[in-house]
Amino acid sequence: MATTAPASTATSSMGTSEVITMANVNKWYGDFHVLKDINLSVKSGERIVVCGPSGSGKSTLIRCLNRLEEHQEGDIAVDGIELTDNIKNIDAVRAEVGMVFQHFNLFPHLSVLDNCTLAPIWVKKTAKAEAEALGMKYLERVRIGEQALKYPGQLSGGQQQRVAIARALCMTPKIMLFDEPTSALDPEMVKEVLDTMVDLAKEGMTMLCVTHEMGFAKAVADRVIFMDQGEIVEQNEPNAFFDNPQNERTKEFLNQIL
């Protein structure tokens, strides 16, 4: 892995099975240039933590990967599928990519189990019984199987976020995106969610995670990406990233949060 600071690509040595490639991606919100010449590639099984100050474009970056946001310039390919306006491509990508949101975004009118089985039943056309078995399997994996028939509003924040993870896993995605999964949680609930994510990482899931949990980054990340003002400023493996940051902006950021 490349260890030099300036971002640009630095990905040539990453291996062959690249599941995500972003090439010269630019995005604007009106006049605001939110992503600037993003080049990034992620190989299968890689765990990536994206950090940076708020407004740096890190959420936008991962939301471009399943087309919750549109990029205006450059190319994004996920699992070999080019993300364009083509709805078929978008649906194909979304079937491969699971996402976990800061505010869980569970469906409050559906039970925990129904939250998990909805997409398998309607998107993947899985039989109901099979989908329910799948849902229970993943709910048990995030250690929440006994709450399957409750409604999201009856669970704590940490439990809800674990349900959200199980819900995403029910689509058996190849890639999981986490958009600040612990930022909306009470401090005592952060650990249960991080533990679940660590388990997932150990199983070899390809993960992109926007988070400020530097302990998590040190424990599981293969690579930490630092973004500021829409650019990837620096990326490195976690030890080097935290112990020996190269860029001034990285140093300043790390000083503030560590």
Added chain:
Amino acid sequence: MADISNTGVNFVPTEPRPAPASIRPGPMTWMKERLFNTWYNTLFTLVAIYVLATSVPSLIDWFFTSALWSDAPADACDAVTGACWAFVYEKWRFILFGTYPFEQQWRPGGAVIIFLGMVIISCFKPMWNKSLLVIWPVGLIICWILLAGGIFGLDSVPNNLWGGLPITLMLAVIGCGLAFPVSIALALGRRSKMPIIKAFCVGYIELIRGVPLITVLFMASVMFPLFMPEGITIDKLLRAQVAIIMFAAAYLAEVVRGGLQAIPKGQYEAADAMGLSYWQAMTFIILPQALKITIPPQVNTFIGMFKDTSLVLIVGIFDLMFTMRVAINDLEWRAFYIEGMVFVAILYFLFCFSMSKYSQWLEHELHRGHKR
């Protein structure tokens, strides 16, 4: 307390507070606290007591005590100072069923009972399945056969003789029932990214909402036939029904749109991220939540439409309100229009209040599972 610091213990639980002596104040205390606690509350209380004391007894007197509660000729009513309910005894069948042939009025009566029966069973949750898709068409056909006749040995009764309660009920219930899916389509269309669909829905909603119901009814009844090819006519009642559906749909669409906007963006994003199609997301995620939170304004619109059906009289359809007015045109009973108004008002109130109560129950019922 002083020696505690020596032992290193710095926490001493306090004695539990005694329970309050009485949670419920006596009636005197309650009145003192709630009704006479300040000079202006005392003033309002006294004024309210005065108004009630002067109005309620005379109302009760008019309605019950001094009223004539039996079947009697109109001149018997001159003797009483209160309400003359003999008017209702005399005219109730005309008010309920209008000019429908008198000896055949069991037919609209039966139709109303079947119709209300269908409405009532549709209200209960265990019935919310495909069986309603059978019950309603079959029930409506039976109602229609009862009213129109012409087969099974029933005399044919043309629908310009229909009137009163069956007309009001059917125009309102079928109107709102069919306006509901149309309104959902309009609301979704108004939020669509497709410019033509959006423009159509915006135009439709703003146009229909911007004109009085009377105008829409008038258009449907007078103008519409002018555009039809010669020889083709569409039944007057059906045209009025379509006009009511169109009108109610425009109002409901804005209610539904409000509900759609109230659903957090995260719900749409979660549905998108899971790969649900637009229609799947709407059907399973967005609409169930949006329709639930808009129950109060929806019922508001339904109640409004129920009463607005009385406007169909301007296109010559005789609803409940109109049959009552015809009933008091009888020279003999002319003096008793207040009794007639009260009778019809009670009928309207029963239906509207039931809708209101049902909507409260429904809100509670739909909310039960996922209340925090």
